[in-house]
Amino acid sequence: MFFRKRNRETQLDAELRxxxxxxxxxxxxxxxxxxxxxxxxxxxxxxREQIKEELRDVRRIAIVDSTLANVKSAVRFMxxxxxxxxxxxxTLALGIGANSAVFSAIDAILLRPLPFPxxxxxxxxxQSNRKAAAAAPFVAPVRLADWDRMxxxxxxxxxxxEQNESETTGPFPEKLTRAxxxxxxxxxxxxxxxxxxxxxxxxxxxxxxxxxxxxxRFWRARFNGDPNAVGRVLRVSGYSNTIVGVMPASFRxxxxxxxxxxxxxxxxxxxxxxxxxxxxxxxxxxxxxSVPQAQADLTxxxxxxxxxxxxxxADLAAGIVPLKETTVGGTRRSLWVLYGSVSxxxxxxxxxxxxxxxxxxxxxxxxIAIRFSLGASRSSVVLQLLSEAFGLALVGAGLGLAVxxxxxxxxxxxxxxxxxxxxxxxxxxxxxxxxxxxxxATLLCALVPAIRATRRGLSGxxxxxxRTQVSSRNPLQLALVGVQxxxxxxxxxxxxxLLRSFQVLGQVSPGFDASHILTFRISGGYGETADMKxxxxxxxxxxxxxxxxxxxxxxxxxxxxxxxPDSYAPELNLIEGGSDPARKIVAESRFxxxxxxxxxxxxxxxxxxxxxxAGPAGVLVNRSFADAYLSGTTAIGRHLAETGxxxxxxxxxxxxxxxxxxxxxxVAPVPTVYWCFSAPGPDPNFLVRTHGDPAGMAQTIxxxxxxxxxxxxxxxxxxxxxxxxxxxxxxxxxxILLTFFALTAxxxxxxxxxxxxxxxxxxxxxxxxxxxxxxxxxxxxLRHFLLQGLGISLLGCIAGLGLAAAFTRMLSGMLYGVSPTxxxxxxxxxxxxxxxxxxxxxxxSIRAARVDPMxxxxxx
Amino acid sequence: MPTxxxxxxQGTLDMLVLKVVALGPVHGYGISQRIRQISKxxxxxxxxxxxxxxxxxxxxxxxxxxWGESExxxxxxxYKLSARGRKQLAAEETNWRRLAEAVGLILETAR
Numbered sequence: 001m002f003f004r005k006r007n008r009e010t011q012l013d014a015e016l017r018x019x020x021x022x023x024x025x026x027x028x029x030x031x032x033x034x035x036x037x038x039x040x041x042x043x044x045x046x047x048r049e050q051i052k053e054e055l056r057d058v059r060r061i062a063i064v065d066s067t068l069a070n071v072k073s074a075v076r077f078m079x080x081x082x083x084x085x086x087x088x089x090x091t092l093a094l095g096i097g098a099n100s101a102v103f104s105a106i107d108a109i110l111l112r113p114l115p116f117p118x119x120x121x122x123x124x125x126x127q128s129n130r131k132a133a134a135a136a137p138f139v140a141p142v143r144l145a146d147w148d149r150m151x152x153x154x155x156x157x158x159x160x161x162e163q164n165e166s167e168t169t170g171p172f173p174e175k176l177t178r179a180x181x182x183x184x185x186x187x188x189x190x191x192x193x194x195x196x197x198x199x200x201x202x203x204x205x206x207x208x209x210x211x212x213x214x215x216x217r218f219w220r221a222r223f224n225g226d227p228n229a230v231g232r233v234l235r236v237s238g239y240s241n242t243i244v245g246v247m248p249a250s251f252r253x254x255x256x257x258x259x260x261x262x263x264x265x266x267x268x269x270x271x272x273x274x275x276x277x278x279x280x281x282x283x284x285x286x287x288x289x290s291v292p293q294a295q296a297d298l299t300x301x302x303x304x305x306x307x308x309x310x311x312x313x314a315d316l317a318a319g320i321v322p323l324k325e326t327t328v329g330g331t332r333r334s335l336w337v338l339y340g341s342v343s344x345x346x347x348x349x350x351x352x353x354x355x356x357x358x359x360x361x362x363x364x365x366x367x368i369a370i371r372f373s374l375g376a377s378r379s380s381v382v383l384q385l386l387s388e389a390f391g392l393a394l395v396g397a398g399l400g401l402a403v404x405x406x407x408x409x410x411x412x413x414x415x416x417x418x419x420x421x422x423x424x425x426x427x428x429x430x431x432x433x434x435x436x437x438x439x440x441a442t443l444l445c446a447l448v449p450a451i452r453a454t455r456r457g458l459s460g461x462x463x464x465x466x467r468t469q470v471s472s473r474n475p476l477q478l479a480l481v482g483v484q485x486x487x488x489x490x491x492x493x494x495x496x497x498l499l500r501s502f503q504v505l506g507q508v509s510p511g512f513d514a515s516h517i518l519t520f521r522i523s524g525g526y527g528e529t530a531d532m533k534x535x536x537x538x539x540x541x542x543x544x545x546x547x548x549x550x551x552x553x554x555x556x557x558x559x560x561x562x563x564x565p566d567s568y569a570p571e572l573n574l575i576e577g578g579s580d581p582a583r584k585i586v587a588e589s590r591f592x593x594x595x596x597x598x599x600x601x602x603x604x605x606x607x608x609x610x611x612x613x614a615g616p617a618g619v620l621v622n623r624s625f626a627d628a629y630l631s632g633t634t635a636i637g638r639h640l641a642e643t644g645x646x647x648x649x650x651x652x653x654x655x656x657x658x659x660x661x662x663x664x665x666x667v668a669p670v671p672t673v674y675w676c677f678s679a680p681g682p683d684p685n686f687l688v689r690t691h692g693d694p695a696g697m698a699q700t701i702x703x704x705x706x707x708x709x710x711x712x713x714x715x716x717x718x719x720x721x722x723x724x725x726x727x728x729x730x731x732x733x734x735x736i737l738l739t740f741f742a743l744t745a746x747x748x749x750x751x752x753x754x755x756x757x758x759x760x761x762x763x764x765x766x767x768x769x770x771x772x773x774x775x776x777x778x779x780x781x782l783r784h785f786l787l788q789g790l791g792i793s794l795l796g797c798i799a800g801l802g803l804a805a806a807f808t809r810m811l812s813g814m815l816y817g818v819s820p821t822x823x824x825x826x827x828x829x830x831x832x833x834x835x836x837x838x839x840x841x842x843x844x845s846i847r848a849a850r851v852d853p854m855x856x857x858x859x860x
Numbered sequence: 861m862p863t864x865x866x867x868x869x870q871g872t873l874d875m876l877v878l879k880v881v882a883l884g885p886v887h888g889y890g891i892s893q894r895i896r897q898i899s900k901x902x903x904x905x906x907x908x909x910x911x912x913x914x915x916x917x918x919x920x921x922x923x924x925x926x927w928g929e930s931e932x933x934x935x936x937x938x939y940k941l942s943a944r945g946r947k948q949l950a951a952e953e954t955n956w957r958r959l960a961e962a963v964g965l966i967l968e969t970a971r
Contacts, residue, residue, distance in 0.1 A: 015937045022889040054912045
C-alpha cells in the first residue's frame, strides 16, 4: 500500500534504478571495480530518460492523465525557452486581454438583461401623434391610468418624469434630481426598498402626506448611511417630505443621477387633462407575452380610448419598445465596431504566434523525430505541441483577464456617460469567454504548425542534420506575415477614417461662437408652469442680474444647448400660407430668450434679435427655414403655429437668423424656428458670454444667483465647449480605442515581419555565406531580403485594402466629412505600413549582408 | 510509428515476456536475465524495449505489477501473470507453434 501512494514518476525511476543496480552488482560479481561496474551498466542500459519518456507515453491512458502530462510538458517547454514563452504570453495577453475587455463591455451593456428581476419583460410605452410628427411622447396621467386599467398583456404600467430640485435642509441649497413616479412604479421595476417601505395609498393621493424614497448614493452622502434616516424629514424645494425608504445601491432608474422618488397624486385636479404631457411610461409584460402581442393589445386599448375621447386620443397611437433598447440604443454600433477591431487584433496576435511556432518547429525537428522513432503516435505529438501553446495561451489570458478587469475604469474615463457602465466588471461569463478565447487562440496559433511539424516526410529525416540543409523556402510563414499586414491595414484604415472625421469636425464652423460661454441651470419645478407669467418674471429677473455682473458681456436662456445633439422637430403651419401650400412644414423648434442671438453671436440676416414685445410672441427663423418654406415671399410679419399644440399660441416672424448647427456640430443646419420665450420650462439652460475665461466666472455668478434666489440650487455649471466635447465622448472613445488597437496591430505585424525575416536570414546563413564567398555583392544580399519583406508587405496591403472596404463599411454612419474610401486616408495608411515594413525588414537584411563567409565555411 | 518489422519483434517479445512471467512473479531485471539464460545468450532484450513492453502488457491487463523485496533485499517491481494474461499466452503459444510449423514445412519442402 505504501508504495502505491508514491507518484508514478518516482515509481518509474525506482524500477529503472533497480535494474541498473542489479546490472552493476552482476558486473561487480564478474570482477569489475564498483565504478567501472556502474559505468558499464549505465552504458548497457542506454538512454534512461528516453525509456522513461516512452513509459510515460505508454502510461498516458486516460485523457486526464495525458492532459496532465501535456501540461507538464508545457511547463518544461516554458522553462526551456523563457524568452520565446514570454513573447507568446505577452502577445496573447494583449490580444485576449483587449478582446475580453471589449467583450465585458458588450456583455454588460448589450447582452445582459437590465439589472432588474426579469428585466427583459420591461417595456417603454410611447404615444405618438399621427398628425404632428414630433409631438411630445410624454403621456398624460389619465391616459397612463387608462392603459394600465384596460390592457390585458401587462402586469402593471407605471411611469416617471424627472425634475431638478434644490434641497434646503442644509445651510446651502443643494441640487437634487427627483423622479416623480406614477403608482405601481416599484412593482413594475420589480425592486423593493433596501430599507423602509414603498409608498402607501395615502401618499399617492392628492392632499395626502408627502413621502420620498431616497437613493443609496444620496443616503450615504447626506446621511452617512444612517439607518435612522428613514422617518426623517427632507426639505425639498420648499416643501417637507418624510423619507419612507432607501432604495438598494443597484437601483439607479431612471438614470444614475436620481436622488429621490416621489409619488404623483393621480387624483389631483390638475392631473386630469388628457392633453398634458407628463410621463415617460414603463410597463412590465406578463410572463410569456411577446412584444408584438403586447403591441397589438395596446393598440386596441388606444383605439377604444380614441372612440371614448376623440380629442385628443383619436390622433394618438401607442407604441412599445423594450426598455433595454431605449437605454442602450446608440452605443450598440460603437461597441460592435470595437469588438470587430479587437477580434482582428486577436487574429493578428494568433497569426504572429503561428509564424513564431512554425520557425520554432523547424528547430525542434530533431526532438520530434526522436519522439516518433520512439513510437509516439502523430496525434500524441500534435497534442503535446498544442498543449504547449495552450499553456502559454492560458498564462497570457490570465494576464489579459487582469487587463480586462481594469477596463471599466478605462471606459469610465473615456466615456463617462456610457449607459450601464457601472455594470461592467469581472464575472464568470467573462472568465468563460476568456477561456473560449484561449481555446480558439490555441487552435488558431498552434494547429497548423503542429500538423506541419509532425508530417511524416519531414520527421522521417532524422538522419538529416539541419546544418547541411540548404535554403528551405517557407511560403506559409511569408503568407502569415502577409495576413498580419492585411489585418493591420484594415484596422489602420478604420482608425484613420475616424481620426480624419475628427479633424474635419474640428474645422467645421458651427455658425455660433461657443467660446467664452458659461452654461448652467437653476433648479425649478414643473408646478411653477401653472403660473407661466410668474415663471417668466423669475427667469427674466435672474437673467437681468446675471447681465449686471461685471465681466459678463451678454446672457440668454435656451430650451436646448446649441450644438449638443437633441432634436425636437414638430410640424408647423403658416397662418397666412407658405410658398408652397401643399408642402408640410417640419422644423426644429427651440425656445430662446431675448439676447440669444447676440449672446451666441449668430448673425441676423434681416429683422431683429428676440426682444420683449407686447402682443403675439416673436418668432425667428433661420436661413434654411426661410429658403425652404418662405422663398420668394416676405418672411417678416407672417405668423407661425405648431400643429396640434394647444399650449403654444401662434407667433409672429420678426427676423431671419444665420444658419447654425444647433442640433449637433456634426449635423448640417436644418430649418429651425426660434420662439422668443425665456421660460419654456422651469429650468432652461442659461448661456452667459463672459469677457474672460468662462469657468473662472462660475463662482461669481453662483454667488450672485444665491443672493437673489437663496432657495434654489445652481447646477451643471460648465463652459459650453465642455458640453460640446462631452457630446462627442462616445465618438472620441471609439476613435481613441480603435487607434490604439490599430497601432498595436501594426506593431505586432511589424514584429512578425521582423521575426520571420530574421528567421529566414538565420536558416539561410550558410547559403548566404556561400553566395558571398562566390562573389555576390553585399548590396545584392541586402536588397534580396529587403525586397522579400517589402514584397509580402505590399501584397498584404493590397489584400488589406479589400478587407478595409468591408471593415470601414461598418463605420459609415460614424464618419463625418470623409467617405469610407477616402483616398488620402488609405494612401496614408499604405505609406505608413510600407515605411514600418521597411524599418522592420532592414535590420535582418543588414544582418544577412554582414554574414562572414569564412565563419560560415568553418562552421560547415 | 512502429514499422511492420518492429511489430513482429514486439509481438514475439510480448509472448516471451508473458512466458517468463508465467513461471512466477519476477522483476524486469530478472526477466531480461532469464530470457538470456534460457535462450543460451541468443536473445538479448534491450531495456529500451523491455520496459515499454512490460508497461504496455500491464496496461492491457495481461500482467499485474506490485512492489516487493528482491532477493538482494531491494525494492523491486514484480510482475505476475493475470488470468487474462494466461489466456493470451496460451493463444499466442498456439499461434506461434502453428506459424513455426508452417515456416518449417516450407523450409523442408524447399530443400
